[in-house]
Amino acid sequence: MQEPDKMQPAAPGAPPPAGMTMPPSDNPHAGMAMPPTGTSPAGEMAMAGNRAVTPLQIAAMTLLTLLALGAGVLIAALGGNFGMSVRDMRAGAGGLVMPPGMVMSNNMSTAAAQGMAAVDPAAVRYTAPADTRGDQPLVPTRVGDTLVFTLTTSIIKWNILPGTQVMAYTYNQQVPGPRIRVKVGDKLRINVQNMLPEATTVHWHGLILPNNMDGPADVTQAPIAPGTTFAYEFTPQQAGTYFYHSHREPDRQQALGLYGALIIDPATPPAAPAYSREVVVQLQEWTVRNGSTFPAMPMEGLLPNFFTINGKAYPATETVNIKQGETVLVRFIGTSSAFSHPMHIHGGPFRIIETDGNPVPPAAQLLKDTVNVSPGERYDVLWTAREPGRWLLHCHILHHTTNDGTEEQGGGGLTMILNVVP
Numbered sequence: 397m398q399e400p401d402k403m404q405p406a407a408p409g410a411p412p413p414a415g416m417t418m419p420p421s422d423n424p425h426a427g428m429a430m431p432p433t434g435t436s437p438a439g440e441m442a443m444a445g446n447r448a449v450t451p452l453q454i455a456a457m458t459l460l461t462l463l464a465l466g467a468g469v470l471i472a473a474l475g476g477n478f479g480m481s482v483r484d485m486r487a488g489a490g491g492l493v494m495p496p497g498m499v500m501s502n503n504m505s506t507a508a509a510q511g512m513a514a515v516d517p518a519a520v521r522y523t524a525p526a527d528t529r530g531d532q533p534l535v536p537t538r539v540g541d542t543l544v545f546t547l548t549t550s551i552i553k554w555n556i557l558p559g560t561q562v563m564a565y566t567y568n569q570q571v572p573g574p575r576i577r578v579k580v581g582d583k584l585r586i587n588v589q590n591m592l593p594e595a596t597t598v599h600w601h602g603l604i605l606p607n608n609m610d611g612p613a614d615v616t617q618a619p620i621a622p623g624t625t626f627a628y629e630f631t632p633q634q635a636g637t638y639f640y641h642s643h644r645e646p647d648r649q650q651a652l653g654l655y656g657a658l659i660i661d662p663a664t665p666p667a668a669p670a671y672s673r674e675v676v677v678q679l680q681e682w683t684v685r686n687g688s689t690f691p692a693m694p695m696e697g698l699l700p701n702f703f704t705i706n707g708k709a710y711p712a713t714e715t716v717n718i719k720q721g722e723t724v725l726v727r728f729i730g731t732s733s734a735f736s737h738p739m740h741i742h743g744g745p746f747r748i749i750e751t752d753g754n755p756v757p758p759a760a761q762l763l764k765d766t767v768n769v770s771p772g773e774r775y776d777v778l779w780t781a782r783e784p785g786r787w788l789l790h791c792h793i794l795h796h797t798t799n800d801g802t803e804e805q806g807g808g809g810l811t812m813i814l815n816v817v818p
C-alpha cells in the first residue's frame with residue numbers, strides 16, 4: 397500500500413496515474429489531506445534534511461562498489477584465460493590462425509592453440525614444382541661399414557593437385573618423405589637435420605632397436621632443436637614394410653607430412669618372389685581452409701577436406717600400368733595420423749601376406765577385397781590383374797574419395813588407377 401506522502405501531488409479530481417493503486421474508500425487514510433503543491437519553505441527544508449547522505453552511507457556504498465569490482469575480476473579470472481597473452485597468440489612472424497568452426501574453450505592453453513594453428517606462411521622455405529612426387533628413393537653414402545642417410549626437415553609449399561597447394565612439414569622437401577630401403581643386418585646411421593622452426597624427433601615405427609634410438613621426444617631423447625642434427629644408429633633385424641615419422645607433437649608434425657616408407661628386405665632375397673612389381677600406398681589427410689593448412693584431426697574445425705595417396709589426390713595420383721596376369725605387391729601403410737581407411741581394390745580379391753611387417757602363415761592368409769588400414773598399420777597384399785581395363789584402388793569411406801567435397805574424373809582423394817593392359 398502506498399503511503400500518501402509518497403504520492404505525487406495531483407490536481408483535485410484528476411484521474412490517478414496508470415498503475416497507481418488508489419486507496420479504497422474504506423481505507424483509514426481515505427480522505428486524508430494531500431500536501432498542497434505549494435508547501436511551505438519549512439516543509440521543504442525538513443524533507444531535504446531527511447535525505448542528506450551520511451558518512452556511514454558513503455562508507456557502505458564504497459564497500460559495496462569494491463566488493464562488486466572484486467567479484468567482477470574473480471568471475472572473469474575463473475571463466476576466462478588470463479594465462480594466454482596476445483603476444484603468445486601472435487607468436488611467430490605470422491601470428492596464429494585458428495581453424496574456422498573450431499570450438500575453443502576459454503581455458504585452452506597457448507600450447508594447444510599453437511598445436512592446432514595453421515602452418516605459418518612465413519616459415520615456408522621452398523616451393524616444390526607442382527608435379528614433384530614424394531617417396532623418392534633415398535640414396536645412402538657408405539662410411540666404413542655403415543650406410544649413412546640424411547633426412548632434412550623443412551616447411552614447404554606442396555601441390556596435392558595441380559591447382560591445390562598446401563603448406564607441408566617435409567623430409568627432404570617431399571611428401572611423403574623419401575623411401576629408405578635397406579636389408580636386414582645393414583648397419584645404419586640416419587642423420588636428421590632439423591630445419592623446422594620447432595623441435596622434432598624421428599620414430600622408426602615397429603623396429604626392434606636400442607631404446608635411445610626409438611625417437612619419442614622427452615621420453616627416450618631430448619628433442620632435436622631447430623638448426624641442429626641428431627644421428628640415429630641401428631641395425632634392422634626384421635624384414636618387411638615399416639615407416640618412419642615424427643615423434644614430437646606427432647598429432648601436428650606427422651599430420652602435416654613428416655612420415656616416409658621404410659622397406660626392409662631380407663638379407664637373402666627369395667629366389668622367386670610371388671610378384672613382379674610393388675606399389676607403396678601411403679595415406680594422409682589434409683585440412684585446407686581459406687588458403688591456410690591445418691593439421692587434420694578428428695575434431696571440430698580440423699576435419700580434413702583433402703586426402704592423398706603418396707602426397708597426391710586423385711586424379712593427380714600415380715596410375716600403375718600392369719600386364720594382364722601380372723601379380724602386384726601392394727604395401728598399404730597407415731601413415732595417416734588420425735583416420736582409418738578401408739582400402740578396396742576393384743576387379744577381384746587380394747591375399748594378405750604380411751601384417752605390420754610380419755609374415756602371415758599361409759593357412760591364415762585371408763582373401764579379401766577391402767582391408768581397413770588404421771593409423772600405424774601395414775598390410776602387404778598380393779593382387780593379380782585378372783582382367784584388362786582400368787581398375788580402381790580406393791578408400792571405401794566415400795568422402796575420402798572427394799577433393800573438398802567434389803569429384804573429378806570419377807573420384808578424388810584416396811583413389812588411384814591400376815591400368816591392366818592385355
Ligand SMILES: [Cu+2]
Binds near residue numbers: 736738791792793
Ligand atoms: Cu578413407
